[in-house]
Amino acid sequence: MNELYHENTFSGEGFTKRLDEKRSLGYTTDMHDDCKGQTITTITQLEKYLQLTDEERAFDSLEGILPIAIPSYFFSLIDKEDPRDPLRIQVVPTIHEGEYLEDEHSDPLAEVDHLVTGRLIHRYPSRVAFLVTDICAMYCRHCFRRRFTGTFQGPATKSEIQEAASYLKQHREVKEILLTGGDMMTLSDSKIQELISLFREAREDLVIRLCTRIPAAYPARITPKLVAIIKSFDTAPFYLMTQFNHPRELTKEAVAAVGLFVDAGIPAMNQSVLLKGVNDDASTLEELCNKLIFSRIKPYYLFQGDLVEGTSHFRVPLEQGLALEKELRRRLSGLAMPLYAVDLPQGGGKVPLTEGYLQESSGCTVWNFTTVEGKKRSYPRQ
Numbered sequence: 467m468n469e470l471y472h473e474n475t476f477s478g479e480g481f482t483k484r485l486d487e488k489r490s491l492g493y494t495t496d497m498h499d500d501c502k503g504q505t506i507t508t509i510t511q512l513e514k515y516l517q518l519t520d521e522e523r524a525f526d527s528l529e530g531i532l533p534i535a536i537p538s539y540f541f542s543l544i545d546k547e548d549p550r551d552p553l554r555i556q557v558v559p560t561i562h563e564g565e566y567l568e569d570e571h572s573d574p575l576a577e578v579d580h581l582v583t584g585r586l587i588h589r590y591p592s593r594v595a596f597l598v599t600d601i602c603a604m605y606c607r608h609c610f611r612r613r614f615t616g617t618f619q620g621p622a623t624k625s626e627i628q629e630a631a632s633y634l635k636q637h638r639e640v641k642e643i644l645l646t647g648g649d650m651m652t653l654s655d656s657k658i659q660e661l662i663s664l665f666r667e668a669r670e671d672l673v674i675r676l677c678t679r680i681p682a683a684y685p686a687r688i689t690p691k692l693v694a695i696i697k698s699f700d701t702a703p704f705y706l707m708t709q710f711n712h713p714r715e716l717t718k719e720a721v722a723a724v725g726l727f728v729d730a731g732i733p734a735m736n737q738s739v740l741l742k743g744v745n746d747d748a749s750t751l752e753e754l755c756n757k758l759i760f761s762r763i764k765p766y767y768l769f770q771g772d773l774v775e776g777t778s779h780f781r782v783p784l785e786q787g788l789a790l791e792k793e794l795r796r797r798l799s800g801l802a803m804p805l806y807a808v809d810l811p812q813g814g815g816k817v818p819l820t821e822g823y824l825q826e827s828s829g830c831t832v833w834n835f836t837t838v839e840g841k842k843r844s845y846p847r848q
């Protein structure tokens with residue numbers, strides 16, 4: 467076990483102070499009580515365990531940026547000798563987060579424009595996203611929702627949940643809800659029970675997606691008791707939506723945590739982000755997707771980086787992404803192949819990104835195709 471488990475790294479830091487202020491307002495983040503003493507939250511703490519680069523150290527001069535949180539479990543997976551370690555760069559911030567490009571936005575998906583209650587986003591006709599909390603066990607430096615994440619607003623109140631549930635009661639066209647944030651699994655078991663029961667009271671038929679990075683960040687949070695609580699509201703399906711970006715995140719502990727859901731009949735789907743220096747090569751992505759399938763987690767999406775302020779150092783050119791997608795399609799089975807997609811700016815929604823395999827319709831007799839291997843084939847029009 468990492469020595470950080472024995473050190474109260476939270477105490478006296480701004481992060482704890484602001485969380486404590488939220489608690490005094492009636493919020494609760496019990497998971498962070500469990501995690502207390504096990505999470506790195508400042509550059510000063512990082513300095514004790516890592517030889518920081520100048521770019522990492524300089525992050526301290528920035529203000530109002532996504533806070534730091536690295537659970538000691540995840541920290542223990544980092545190669546301390548390698549400043550470019552793909553796990554390290556996902557969680558250790560750099561000064562580059564202060565660089566805002568002209569094309570970037572704090573809310574490129576226009577989520578704020580689609581808020582229908584304080585915490586409910588209704589952007590697509592058949593599904594909604596509920597911002598359960600802004601708190602995460604681990605703050606990913608590529609986070610696309612950093613306008614909200616880690617802003618110390620705390621978990622949604624009961625009345626905010628009821629407001630969203632009542633909206634869903636009136637909008638039967640909504641078939642699915644994403645419980646997201648932040649990370650919903652940072653709530654205590656009793657808060658998760660209350661959250662799901664309020665939505666289930668309003669809509670027994672709603673498919674619920676449990677969106678979480680916790681299996682990668684802090685798998686000990688997932689317990690048989692938590693899964694049993696969720697299963698007790700099984701009037702409609704649940705789906706577990708994970709985020710694993712690199713094969714080394716799929717440890718024995720992480721796979722076992724997801725396995726608790728899968729064994730209970732809750733399928734697991736993974737949404738990776740294509741990240742420069744983390745997974746922007748075909749071999750890493752191939753290994754990630756094959757490991758996911760082997761762990762009973764379906765690779766669902768591979769997202770092109772959103773145009774979020776302060777994240778340009780993670781973005782992979784779209785042309786390179788398309789070439790990677792092409793190569794993956796050649797190497798992976800259909801089951802292991804994620805959908806490469808981009809969430810278009812100004813709330814344009816998701817579109818798939820793929821090579822044009824259908825070349826043209828020649829005359830009126832056939833469709834011409836290029837195969838994954840680059841060969842020519844045709845298919846009759848009728």
Ligand code: SF4
Pocket residue numbers: 601602604605606607608609610611615647648649678679
């Ligand atoms: S867990 Fe999700 S919401 Fe939280 S920082 Fe990471 S990407 Fe953002």
